[in-house]
Amino acid sequence: MRVSRGATSVSAGGLSPTRVVRPGRPRSDKAHQAILDATRDLIVEHGFSDLHLEHVAARAGVGKSTIYRRWASKEELALELLLALASPHIAIEDTGNTREELTASVNNAIRGLTRSPFGPVIRALLSHIAVDPALGDPFRATVVQARRAEIAAVIGRGIERGDVRRDVNVDVATEVLVGPVYFRLMFGGELDDEFANSVVDTLLQGFATPRQSTM
């Protein structure tokens, strides 16, 4: 059995619930965070279906019962982890330049998937998100919704600046911008700046030749 109980770097964005401190032990959030960290590491290393809570407990330096006291299932634990990891990669700054902002939209998604534990974790959970509403619905309601809103804002600013057609559908815009990124995540292909630029070029100009733009 593995003994390395390395709690590695602390991930971003923890939750801070209003907690009433009562007699007895004070629900040290160190344990809470240690469990999430161990879960993250083990998912990254072995994937979700080989995530075993007894290993999580061992690596977090915690009893198995402590985990079951706080989360009803492996899925709930994974969901909390996923939402915590997702949030940092969504915001897009208003730079005044539409192309820049669109590229940032794609690059933000890419960087979240390639340069942070969010990538391996969501990869491991894709099926569950797609199949299990208990995971999928909260994820859609928070992460996906936030990303749609952020890109809607980018498109909106582009329209104001006169750079973007007024009739662009913002939901579809999100999907053609970020969908390709997830396509490559699943089905292979480089996720780099060149890809981001290529997607944005394609989307800004469109497929059609100028003379055919009313085809």
Place this chain on the structure above:
Amino acid sequence: MRVSRGATSVSAGGLSPTRVVRPGRPRSDKAHQAILDATRDLIVEHGFSDLHLEHVAARAGVGKSTIYRRWASKEELALELLLALASPHIAIEDTGNTREELTASVNNAIRGLTRSPFGPVIRALLSHIAVDPALGDPFRATVVQARRAEIAAVIGRGIERGDVRRDVNVDVATEVLVGPVYFRLMFGGELDDEFANSVVDTLLQGFATPRQSTM
């Protein structure tokens, strides 16, 4: 990877293996197909992580050992099933009309996911495809590659007709056409004709206003 003993071709083109008939029982392929059918039904009903080979055996009217004799693991069984289900939804007819063909490209993907068992099965296997090369590599090498080639042909015909810009990157074209479909498969949203049309409209015209097309 140890595939079944070559009794069936892994891809969906019918089965015509050179079979050496030897004494003893003749590897009835009825059993083989019954196992695949049962696997498909159970994945559709309960998802991949609740797919239990003892149930597959029972539903297929087969001993559990028979399954283990032919496939090394649940994943290999699922892979063969997946490849068999994927192929029918890829070909795109040359209609002479670029917009029609692009719409068909998106609609083919949508129909494969919504109107056939391929949808539930790939949903259940997304994570494994994204994480496990033993599943992902064969899938990419066959299904994804075929789809890329098919869409490359559509783009090529569009260029010949003068409808599509000559500098469109065909890989990126595949991704912006089909990526949105998989995005919605995972993260929610209707998968219907309206969506397909909306994607194609967006992609043909592009985001940019005409006067900004060189932005």
Place this chain on the structure above:
DNA sequence: GAGTTACGGTACGTCGCGTATCATAACTTT
């Protein structure tokens, strides 16, 4: 018929799940 082989069935050890129980450590209250 004799020979061969895959077959269905079953029993087995292993492992992770999720629950229950318990003595104890950590902290609050008085």
Place this chain on the structure above:
DNA sequence: AAAGTTATGATACGCGACGTACCGTAACTC
């Protein structure tokens, strides 16, 4: 400082599925 409260780590348990091993037998060839 002592008493009271509560979450904690540890351990044991039953359950179910995994994957293996072994059987007697059915199906087919020669």
